Amino acid sequence: MLTVAEKRERAILVAVEHGREALLTAEASLAELARLSETAGVEVAAKVVQAVKRFHPGTLIGAGKIATIRELARTVEANLVIFDDELSPAQQRNLEEQCAVKVIDRTQLILDIFAQRARSQAGKLQVELAQLQYLLPRLTRQWGHLSRLGGGVGTRGPGETQLEVDRRRVRERLAMLRKRLAQVERTRELHRDNRAQVPYPTVALVGYTNSGKSTLMNRLTRAEVLVENRLFATLDPTTRLLRLPGGGEALLVDTVGFIHKLPHGFVDAFKSTLEEVRSANLLVHVVDASDAQAPEQMTVVEQVLGELGAAETPRITVLNKIDLPTTLPRPAVVGPGCAVSARTGEGLPQLLRQIGTLLAAQQERLRVRIPVARSDLLAELHRAGRVTEQSLDDGEFIVTAYVPPKIAGRVRRALQ
Numbered sequence: 001m002l003t004v005a006e007k008r009e010r011a012i013l014v015a016v017e018h019g020r021e022a023l024l025t026a027e028a029s030l031a032e033l034a035r036l037s038e039t040a041g042v043e044v045a046a047k048v049v050q051a052v053k054r055f056h057p058g059t060l061i062g063a064g065k066i067a068t069i070r071e072l073a074r075t076v077e078a079n080l081v082i083f084d085d086e087l088s089p090a091q092q093r094n095l096e097e098q099c100a101v102k103v104i105d106r107t108q109l110i111l112d113i114f115a116q117r118a119r120s121q122a123g124k125l126q127v128e129l130a131q132l133q134y135l136l137p138r139l140t141r142q143w144g145h146l147s148r149l150g151g152g153v154g155t156r157g158p159g160e161t162q163l164e165v166d167r168r169r170v171r172e173r174l175a176m177l178r179k180r181l182a183q184v185e186r187t188r189e190l191h192r193d194n195r196a197q198v199p200y201p202t203v204a205l206v207g208y209t210n211s212g213k214s215t216l217m218n219r220l221t222r223a224e225v226l227v228e229n230r231l232f233a234t235l236d237p238t239t240r241l242l243r244l245p246g247g248g249e250a251l252l253v254d255t256v257g258f259i260h261k262l263p264h265g266f267v268d269a270f271k272s273t274l275e276e277v278r279s280a281n282l283l284v285h286v287v288d289a290s291d292a293q294a295p296e297q298m299t300v301v302e303q304v305l306g307e308l309g310a311a312e313t314p315r316i317t318v319l320n321k322i323d324l325p326t327t328l329p330r331p332a333v334v335g336p337g338c339a340v341s342a343r344t345g346e347g348l349p350q351l352l353r354q355i356g357t358l359l360a361a362q363q364e365r366l367r368v369r370i371p372v373a374r375s376d377l378l379a380e381l382h383r384a385g386r387v388t389e390q391s392l393d394d395g396e397f398i399v400t401a402y403v404p405p406k407i408a409g410r411v412r413r414a415l416q
Helices: 026-039 061-078 089-099 106-117 121-149 156-197 214-223 269-276 294-309 348-361 371-385 405-414
Strands: 009-019 045-053 080-083 102-105 202-207 238-243 247-252 280-286 315-320 337-339 366-370 384-392 395-405
Touching: 009 026, 009 061, 026 045, 045 061, 061 089, 080 089, 080 106, 089 102, 089 121, 102 337, 106 121, 121 156, 121 366, 156 269, 202 214, 202 269, 202 294, 214 247, 214 280, 214 348, 269 294, 280 294, 280 348, 315 348, 337 348, 348 395, 366 371, 366 405, 371 384, 371 395, 371 405, 395 405
Parallel strands: 009 045, 009 080, 080 102, 202 247, 202 280, 280 315, 315 337
Antiparallel strands: 238 247, 366 395, 384 395
């Protein structure tokens, strides 16, 4: 039997339809919010959609709908209200007072999921940074009870003092986290530099959350990454060696999934993790082709890639989950693409061929004579690229190979 502390939260989900052009309809966004709630361990008790011509500055929604939510919370025994739109600190405080239950927004819910999912030191630091950035302007809510004590000496002063102490402590903690994350980023840069010395091109898996990136990663590399039918099942990036047709190799990186209405500060807080996307030679955009919102999800991913500065990076669009029965037409794909099932393996040989072809297009043709004494250079060409011709003449290897430009330059300098 669950104790009071362990009792599962029951939530009413609230979406606002404001008539502006949006990627997802209010109903579709609310369905996604329900999946986020379930991922966080919250039971969805009811859903409410409010159509408004303009947002109420103090409460986002009107007084009549607030009264409806307050009564509904009593009826369904809900102890939490989750808004699909981001709330200002004042709106959140006013809604809690008028709904008489705890109120959070989509951003706070996503950050809570991140906190549950982070495993690495970098992931935990990034989550805490994002949470504190969200909390700082909302600290006044923590001391609202002091205003009910009647004011005067002994109430206002200590309350204001404690609030300033808390703000200072949060700012100090934010500064410390940024400093530690800068150290993490320097370590990641060293790792990336080391990988550049073993000159494998990098292929990054990107896509909407729960599109099947981790399943695809496991199928292609046997990485044993955690796979669950939940949003944000994996948060920390994973890198594995990917063997390509014809003997080539690349590094395959599984990254955190993107989502509609990404929390403000996400890209900044997770900069060191998302740097793997920015520095990749090739992006594999994984799409859940069985989802009715797939075209809108593809647009969300493209927008985030633009924020990261990766809009021009070559990519392959992979329509995943084709093994699932659906009457939906497949989303339109611009540029290289293929349809696969990461679960069954269908279509993966074609995907590997496409990856190999696009990576080869980024390589330089190199024809050199390598002294037998420098067999290390010959081994590097075999390891880093594709050797198409090799012969021995008068104590020298005559080699034609396709390798990354930086390797071609390094070999030429070594032979000067």
